[in-house]
Amino acid sequence: MVGYGSLLLVIMAAVGGLIILALGLLAFRIAGDRSSTCPPMPAAYRDEDGAWRRGTLRFTEDRLSLKGSGGLSVGPWMRGNLDLGVAGPLATQDADALGGAALIRVPVTYGTSRFEIALGEQHYTALRSWVEAVPPGWNSQVA
Structure with missing residues (x-):
């Protein structure tokens, strides 16, 4: 016993x-x-056939990822392979689903996959600048 x-x-x-x-x-x-190069940014993620999922967008020197609630994350996506489409306003029903916030919808292509990110205007500007900037070491062997 x-x-x-x-x-x-x-x-x-x-x-x-x-x-x-x-x-x-x-x-x-x-x-x-x-390890991230900027403070985390609130955002939402949706793949081609899914609903919006809230999360925190983070980017380091060469990777972008979205951490969702409960620690679940999407990505990471390599910086050089990301293609941001033309940003536009979020549809009314989508804005309502995300709490009515004034967000911008950004279509993203990564290789053969496509998804959308919804984020605030100032965060979109930061993301666009980061994607379009030359990645560290990109041309390090050029004389």
């Missing part, structure tokens, strides 16, 4: 393990946030 002391010890070990796991995940998330 197991005594109450050993049962308490097992429960304390399990709680301690969960605390260590939570701290590790928090440290991993903080380290990921520090």
Whole structure:
């Protein structure tokens, strides 16, 4: 028969393990946030046949990703392969679905896949500038 002391010890070990796991995940998330070249930007993502999903748009030196709620992410997409289409206003029903915010819809092509990103005007300007800028090391071997 197991005594109450050993049962308490097992429960304390399990709680301690969960605390260590939570701290590790928090440290991993903080380290990921520090690697981005700009502050995270609120945005929404929709693939060709899906509904809008809210998230946080992040870009580093060469990658773009969208982290959704609960830590789920879409991407990463390599900077040189992204093709931003012509931005336009978000449809009324889509704006209502996203809380009625004044967002810009941007069609994006990445290789053979297509999707849309909805974000604020100032964030769109930052994204467009980042995509169109020369990636670091792009012509590093040119004399």
